[in-house]
Amino acid sequence: MHNLPIRFVLVDTSHPGNIGAVARAMKNMALSDLVLVNPKEYPSAEATARASGADDVLAAARVVATLEEALADCRFVVATTARERDQNFRVIDARSAALQLVDEARGVDADAAVAVVFGTERFGLTNQQLSQANALLCIPANRDYASLNIAMAAQLIGYEIYMARQAVEGVPPARPREVPLASSADLERFYTHLQQVMDEVGFRDRTQSGLHLMNRIRRLFGRAEPDINEVNILRGLLTAVQKRRRRAGQHNA
Amino acid sequence: MHNLPIRFVLVDTSHPGNIGAVARAMKNMALSDLVLVNPKEYPSAEATARASGADDVLAAARVVATLEEALADCRFVVATTARERDQNFRVIDARSAALQLVDEARGVDADAAVAVVFGTERFGLTNQQLSQANALLCIPANRDYASLNIAMAAQLIGYEIYMARQAVEGVPPARPREVPLASSADLERFYTHLQQVMDEVGFRDRTQSGLHLMNRIRRLFGRAEPDINEVNILRGLLTAVQKRRRRAGQHNA
Numbered sequence: 001m002h003n004l005p006i007r008f009v010l011v012d013t014s015h016p017g018n019i020g021a022v023a024r025a026m027k028n029m030a031l032s033d034l035v036l037v038n039p040k041e042y043p044s045a046e047a048t049a050r051a052s053g054a055d056d057v058l059a060a061a062r063v064v065a066t067l068e069e070a071l072a073d074c075r076f077v078v079a080t081t082a083r084e085r086d087q088n089f090r091v092i093d094a095r096s097a098a099l100q101l102v103d104e105a106r107g108v109d110a111d112a113a114v115a116v117v118f119g120t121e122r123f124g125l126t127n128q129q130l131s132q133a134n135a136l137l138c139i140p141a142n143r144d145y146a147s148l149n150i151a152m153a154a155q156l157i158g159y160e161i162y163m164a165r166q167a168v169e170g171v172p173p174a175r176p177r178e179v180p181l182a183s184s185a186d187l188e189r190f191y192t193h194l195q196q197v198m199d200e201v202g203f204r205d206r207t208q209s210g211l212h213l214m215n216r217i218r219r220l221f222g223r224a225e226p227d228i229n230e231v232n233i234l235r236g237l238l239t240a241v242q243k244r245r246r247r248a249g250q251h252n253a
Numbered sequence: 254m255h256n257l258p259i260r261f262v263l264v265d266t267s268h269p270g271n272i273g274a275v276a277r278a279m280k281n282m283a284l285s286d287l288v289l290v291n292p293k294e295y296p297s298a299e300a301t302a303r304a305s306g307a308d309d310v311l312a313a314a315r316v317v318a319t320l321e322e323a324l325a326d327c328r329f330v331v332a333t334t335a336r337e338r339d340q341n342f343r344v345i346d347a348r349s350a351a352l353q354l355v356d357e358a359r360g361v362d363a364d365a366a367v368a369v370v371f372g373t374e375r376f377g378l379t380n381q382q383l384s385q386a387n388a389l390l391c392i393p394a395n396r397d398y399a400s401l402n403i404a405m406a407a408q409l410i411g412y413e414i415y416m417a418r419q420a421v422e423g424v425p426p427a428r429p430r431e432v433p434l435a436s437s438a439d440l441e442r443f444y445t446h447l448q449q450v451m452d453e454v455g456f457r458d459r460t461q462s463g464l465h466l467m468n469r470i471r472r473l474f475g476r477a478e479p480d481i482n483e484v485n486i487l488r489g490l491l492t493a494v495q496k497r498r499r500r501a502g503q504h505n506a
Contacts (some may be wrong), residue, residue: 053398054398080486142281148278149305163348203493224474233466
């Protein structure tokens with residue numbers, strides 16, 4: 001995924017571990033533009049530890065003194081909140097917000113960014129800070145316990161942004177299968193083989209389901225979508241059953 | 254939101270802080286059934302601290318010794334993985350998995366659960382553990398840095414489950430299955446029975462795939478998501494094979 005100018009802004013963050021965890025969450029979701037407004041304790045060994053392999057995002061983070069500074073070049077800003085409704089604000093859920101952020105970020109010129117703003121762990125954002133946003137972003141959650149950890153919120157919003165990008169940019173193709181699926185002809189030969197063994201051991205369905213036994217078995221294996229190797233294993237097992245029966249039968253004769 | 258039987262299972266978790274963070278993430282998303290398989294350090298003050306206001310979820314968590322025990326009463330199991338493709342598995346993304354989990358959870362009787370399994374922080378789940386799942390769940394993420402913290406993964410999946418529930422609540426549940434899916438315990442009994450028959454007929458895998466034969470067979474049947482009747486048919490067939498062999502053996506003696 002190429003770079004999109006989507007910025008995460010953390011305001012007055014108290015715990016450096018959370019800053020590291022946000023950096024990791026951002027990199028997991030292919031984001032890299034992190035701005036820290038007046039962090040309480042930074043740089044910090046704890047931030048670096050929690051960032052894990054995202055130390056590059058952390059190292060590139062800008063530290064500024066005010067939210068105004070962090071947002072100066074931004075054209076569309078959403079602020080996170082746990083409130084589902086807020087007087088005079090448009091409140092959108094994370095999924096809709098992500099779609100709009102991606103849409104705006106694709107439209108803007110290279111020097112402008114869109115931003116998501118996260119408040120302090122305990123009190124969120126002040127009214128004055130909220131007023132710098134175009135909309136509030138609310139993460140749908142348990143109404144009795146709606147307060148998410150800040151890094152969790154960043155992870156969720158980053159994920160929705162990633163999903164929104166996939167929706168508009170297209171999903172890169174999956175790696176092809178190493179082993180092809182069995183063909184219908186392969187499966188037919190397996191079912192014929194299985195029917196032979198069922199006849200040889202005198203197996204009858206006693207569940208009285210009304211559906212022909214072999215049709216039920218076909219549906220079961222059809223759902224599993226077996227590959228060529230798997231059909232070979234199953235047929236090998238059927239052959240082993242037959243061989244043992246025949247050998248026993250010969251001795252018997 | 255009323256209770257749905259959706260279980261999160263954490264296997265061999267190393268850091269107690271992660272257990273607490275998962276408890277909080279679950280409560281944020283209105284989930285409460287947490288099972289810990291062989292946690293390295295638990296109970297723990299760090300777990301309690303990270304759980305924050307979700308200490309009730311943590312207090313109600315069950316600790317068990319094995320994954321089999323954690324899943325015995327589960328009818329649909331997905332295992333988390335960072336791999337987007339895994340030979341012999343159905344791999345679904347978090348959003349689709351959440352829809353299916355909610356769908357199955359609404360359909361099952363009250364005593365059965367569906368489950369999401371999370372592996373260790375460093376190594377994820379072993380091949381043998383993965384083989385107890387019906388499908389693998391993959392969180393879409395940056396291909397160059399796809400490894401999410403375990404609590405972050407739990408938060409994302411919990412969120413998708415919450416979103417899926419919002420989408421279907423109010424919508425009457427899909428017609429429940431006429432025949433419930435086989436539980437993990439039912440499937441374990443089937444695999445044990447199948448292994449007996451394979452030993453009796455002297456069947457060995459000759460495909461040299463590197464993956465233990467029984468793990469391949471587990472994945473094949475896991476993908477099919479067999480119901481109780483289907484498992485009974487398969488076991489009936491195994492019993493018929495055994496009876497014929499024994500009868501032949503007796504004549505032979």
